[in-house]
Amino acid sequence: GAGVSQSPSNKVTEKGKDVELRCDPISGHTALYWYRQSLGQGLEFLIYFQGNSAPDKSGLPSDRFSAERTGGSVSTLTIQRTQQEDSAVYLCASTTYAVTEAFFGQGTRLTVV
């Protein structure tokens, strides 16, 4: 596609439910990142995928968070047993193999009620 696509754009879920957020990177981009942005705050790194290498999961805040990337393309971020503090905008970005800049999706706004 022309840009990084994220879905859904907005998600409201009840506390305790599981959610899945999807990121479709730019075609041919080998690296994919997930960030979390709380209201009015900076970007918190969550996880990074690069090609077939083992992902860098160092930013995942708890074991309720997980992510996978299938076929080196689409990625899914899963949050289990959601809590109110998980409410945030989740941003996905992708880059080429020879990194030059990160291209971002429009994010998913997650609200846990």
Next chain:
Amino acid sequence: AQTVTQSQPEMSVQEAETVTLSCTYDTSENNYYLFWYKQPPSRQMILVIRQEAYKQQNATENRFSVNFQKAAKSFSLKISDSQLGDTAMYFCAFMKRGTNAGKSTFGDGTTLTVKP
């Protein structure tokens, strides 16, 4: 590990005036990129300007320019002739250059308001 610091949480400027946003960073790397991203209320992160660390010349994109001081690890953004559409949150970011560069590091952002 890299760190990026933006010391101005909020700034404001009158339309048509010039404003400078500050950014400092810390790294032991020698080959990297620095970026300024703009995030308007629409949430879409937009690349404003990019600087390659090996280039001494400061990057310029129309009304946007940077003052890159590699030895001081400083990377400020100057916006000239500010426009109402420049109102947004601005993030400074660091990224290692090359393959398997790993995650980029972002500052906490500066909220810029352009006043009419």
